[in-house]
Amino acid sequence: MGDGVRVEMTEDEIRRDLEAGSQDAAERANVPTLIDDEIKYLMDLFRSKDRVVGVEVGKEVCLSYDNMTSKIKRAHIPISKIQQLLLFERGLGADTLELTHIDYSFKQCKHVVQYEKPNMEQAVLQTIAPIFYGAMPNLGLYSVPDGPVVNPGDLLPQGKITEAQQAYEEMAEYAIKDMVYVGSELYEKAGADGINFDTTAASGDAEFYATLKAVEILHEKYPDMGIEMGMSGEFILGMHGDLTYDGVRLAGLFPQDQVKLAQKAGVTIFGPAINILTNDSLPFNLARSLVFTKACSEASEIPIHANLGMGVGGVPLTLTPPLDALSRASKAHVEICRLDGL
Amino acid sequence: MGVGDPLGMHAAHAVVSGMGGLRTAGDLVARMQLNRGMRIDAAKQYVADKLGVTVADLADTVVMNEVREDLDIGRVNETPDVAKGIDAKFRIAERLDLEINCVNMFMKRVGIESYHSFK
Numbered sequence: 001m002g003d004g005v006r007v008e009m010t011e012d013e014i015r016r017d018l019e020a021g022s023q024d025a026a027e028r029a030n031v032p033t034l035i036d037d038e039i040k041y042l043m044d045l046f047r048s049k050d051r052v053v054g055v056e057v058g059k060e061v062c063l064s065y066d067n068m069t070s071k072i073k074r075a076h077i078p079i080s081k082i083q084q085l086l087l088f089e090r091g092l093g094a095d096t097l098e099l100t101h102i103d104y105s106f107k108q109c110k111h112v113v114q115y116e117k118p119n120m121e122q123a124v125l126q127t128i129a130p131i132f133y134g135a136m137p138n139l140g141l142y143s144v145p146d147g148p149v150v151n152p153g154d155l156l157p158q159g160k161i162t163e164a165q166q167a168y169e170e171m172a173e174y175a176i177k178d179m180v181y182v183g184s185e186l187y188e189k190a191g192a193d194g195i196n197f198d199t200t201a202a203s204g205d206a207e208f209y210a211t212l213k214a215v216e217i218l219h220e221k222y223p224d225m226g227i228e229m230g231m232s233g234e235f236i237l238g239m240h241g242d243l244t245y246d247g248v249r250l251a252g253l254f255p256q257d258q259v260k261l262a263q264k265a266g267v268t269i270f271g272p273a274i275n276i277l278t279n280d281s282l283p284f285n286l287a288r289s290l291v292f293t294k295a296c297s298e299a300s301e302i303p304i305h306a307n308l309g310m311g312v313g314g315v316p317l318t319l320t321p322p323l324d325a326l327s328r329a330s331k332a333h334v335e336i337c338r339l340d341g342l
Numbered sequence: 343m344g345v346g347d348p349l350g351m352h353a354a355h356a357v358v359s360g361m362g363g364l365r366t367a368g369d370l371v372a373r374m375q376l377n378r379g380m381r382i383d384a385a386k387q388y389v390a391d392k393l394g395v396t397v398a399d400l401a402d403t404v405v406m407n408e409v410r411e412d413l414d415i416g417r418v419n420e421t422p423d424v425a426k427g428i429d430a431k432f433r434i435a436e437r438l439d440l441e442i443n444c445v446n447m448f449m450k451r452v453g454i455e456s457y458h459s460f461k
Binding site for chain 1 (some may be wrong): 351352353354355356357358359360361362363364365366368369371372373375376377378379380381382385397398401415416418426427428430431434441442443444447448
């Protein structure tokens with residue numbers, strides 16, 4: 001199931017859920033469903049009794065990461081961030097690296113940027129793989145009680161729609177400044193290969209707008225900078241409702257349209273995120289995610305690294321995702337969606 | 343991006359779908375994606391051409407270990423007298439005809455124009 005609970009299903013039940021998940025995504029995003037051959041491929045995948053499956057030889061893709069140097073820390077293994085990067089590079093087959101602050105938001109990174117730069121400077125001397133500095137835009141941190149702007153969540157129930165929209169716009173301006181500042185410092189003064197904007201648009205269209213503008217500014221300042229944008233969900237929530245970028249209304253965009261704006265702004269790697277529905281089966285969730293992600297990959301000219309972490313991309317929402325479920329989601333996304341990475 | 347949050351998933355994705363990083367040419371292909379926005383097939387072909395190998399060789403750990411040793415562009419087994427860290431990236435930049443930010447920053451800081459300035 002989507003929450004990781006193991007269930008037994010008949011072949012008919014699996015096929016029914018694959019078709020239902022495919023149909024659900026196709027109707028929401030107005031994109032094609034999975035074709036018969038893809039349903040057969042997925043049936044074979046779920047029929048297989050192998051504990052782990054993998055992509056065909058030759059179809060391997062590049063991996064990128066979110067919040068890399070917090071993962072080992074979360075396991076309470078007391079090693080430095082640079083040691084963690086070396087562990088990922090030399091022990092875990094990482095194609096890319098990411099230096100991060102434990103409080104993984106650009107606003108919080110701004111306060112410690114003078115301590116993060118020496119970490120990056122030393123990391124680039126010791127490692128070989130390309131290295132990002134990453135954090136989340138996290139627009140919510142710019143409103144009361146965490147930030148200076150009146151909270152739109154307090155204004156909306158009072159019917160103060162215009163005031164709430166103005167608050168979102170003000171929050172976006174603060175966020176743009178922080179993202180550009182942190183990105184510039186880590187790239188220009190510390191030697192990062194790129195900046196990773198993770199969990200973008202978690203606060204809706206205003207956050208997506210802020211991130212696109214920050215990317216645009218950074219890309220103009222540093223044309224060679226690698227920029228990855230990973231999303232937080234398949235649908236841009238219209239918390240503001242009227243914001244546009246390049247003439248396109250942001251609220252309601254699905255991945256195949258999100259990627260076009262990201263590419264226009266200057267993103268070099270895009271990561272669609274399709275959320276798990278925990279009460280639905282894995283076949284339903286996997287087919288649903290594949291439809292959204294495949295449409296995004298087909299619409300894109302830049303590399304697509306789909307999010308396949310906990311609770312996204314057909315991976316169950318549980319702290320310890322079962323290996324059989326995870327490996328099936330990984331293989332199916334790479335092969336059906338013709339991904340460039342995860 | 344996205345091999346995700348919980349503990350242990352990184353290793354699983356690397357085994358199931360990953361190129362293998364320094365064990366193969368994963369870091370090199372990733373550089374072309376990151377800095378040139380190349381999609382996977384174009385990035386693999388570009389790297390293969392620059393290294394003088396086939397695309398199939400790029401994810402072959404045995405072949406790539408030898409290629410990386412011959413070109414001295416860094417590998418997992420760090421024997422003495424081979425490139426490590428920034429010096430490997432100097433050679434990668436030259437081999438892939440690619441600007442690497444930290445390599446440029448290093449040259450600026452020590453006052454040299456290129457890797458060949460040392461020779």
